[in-house]
Amino acid sequence: MPSNLEPDVISAxxxxxxxxxxxxxxxxxxAFDIGYVQSTIMVDGNAQATIHNILTHPMLFRMGFSAHLFxxxxxxxxxxxxxxxFRRVNRILAMTALFCGFVGIAVESLDLVNAYVPLLLATEAxxxxxxxxxxxxxxxxxxxxxxxVGLLISFVFYGLDEMVSGFLIFRSGFIPRAIGVLLGIAGxxxxxxxxxxxxxxxxxxxxxxxxxxxxxxxxxxxxLWMATVGLNVARWKAWTADTESTLRPQVx
Numbered sequence: 001m002p003s004n005l006e007p008d009v010i011s012a013x014x015x016x017x018x019x020x021x022x023x024x025x026x027x028x029x030x031a032f033d034i035g036y037v038q039s040t041i042m043v044d045g046n047a048q049a050t051i052h053n054i055l056t057h058p059m060l061f062r063m064g065f066s067a068h069l070f071x072x073x074x075x076x077x078x079x080x081x082x083x084x085x086f087r088r089v090n091r092i093l094a095m096t097a098l099f100c101g102f103v104g105i106a107v108e109s110l111d112l113v114n115a116y117v118p119l120l121l122a123t124e125a126x127x128x129x130x131x132x133x134x135x136x137x138x139x140x141x142x143x144x145x146x147x148x149v150g151l152l153i154s155f156v157f158y159g160l161d162e163m164v165s166g167f168l169i170f171r172s173g174f175i176p177r178a179i180g181v182l183l184g185i186a187g188x189x190x191x192x193x194x195x196x197x198x199x200x201x202x203x204x205x206x207x208x209x210x211x212x213x214x215x216x217x218x219x220x221x222x223x224l225w226m227a228t229v230g231l232n233v234a235r236w237k238a239w240t241a242d243t244e245s246t247l248r249p250q251v252x
Contacts, residue, residue, distance in 0.1 A: 012085065013230040019081035020227030026074040027223060029067040034151075037064025047141035054122045054140070061119055065112065072109045075101065082165060085231070088239045089172045097164040104157035111150025117143040155194040162187025162218070169222065174235035179221045186218035 037060055043049040054061050079101040087094040118140035166184030170177045193211045196204035204211075 012233065012236050015081050015085055016226045016230040017228075019078055019085065020223050020225065020230075022074045022078040022081065023219070023223035024227050026071045026078060027219060029071040029074065033064035033068040033071075037061065037067075042144060047137040048134075050144065051118065051122050051137045051140050054118055058119065058123070065115055065119075068115070069109070069112060072105050072112075075105050079105070079161075085236075086165070086168045086172060088236075089168050093164050093168055097161050097168065100157045100161040100164065104154040104161060107150060107157065108154040111147055111154065114143045114147040114150060152194045152197050155190040159187040159189070159191030159194065162190065166218070172235070172239060174232040174239070175222070175225060179218070179225055182218035183222050184218070186215035189214045 041050060041053040041057060041061060041064075043053065079098050083094050083098040086097075121136050121140045121143075163184050164187075166180045166182070166187060169175045169180030169183060171180075189211050193204060193208065196207065
């Protein structure tokens, strides 16, 4: 990096790369819990086997939960950094994306309570001796299924966040516009998957999991690009200059 870069340029590059690093770390931690831990422990339609897996692998369950919770922390930082970088393009849209992202994070974070209840029920079965074992298993499995519902609700807001963010990237020009298109497609897939699951579950079952596979190129490409390249400094500065000139009082 040239030594004579202006402080604001250095800050923009640093913020962009931090934003990308946070996003990449969030993808990894989320994939570890949802893609590996839950697929290992959850046995679809079998409450007894699911609870057996939780009791057999309690540390794996705790690691997955902690990774998912840490993903929420990373997502907060990622949303704030993205807003700081793109508010010059369109402050209202950047704020819309920020708020949608925060709502999605809040819903998913609260939804983690449902994920943790089965571990409590499994490990404190002796304390809950008045409840029969099959009922505890069914109750634990129900909470895990409720986590899926909460995740789908968060996808609505994440989808809106990514569609708006994709438009901001496309309009800004200081990140390749193709990445903005891919991120917009990812948001549309999240949004569509959520509502199809509630309104047309049979159709959603045909599209799942392929509809979510389409989200990966957009999310991965924007995270990788920002983590490694950052942004086009000249175009970023042009946006800031244009914005400042509109705010500067005109002298007659």
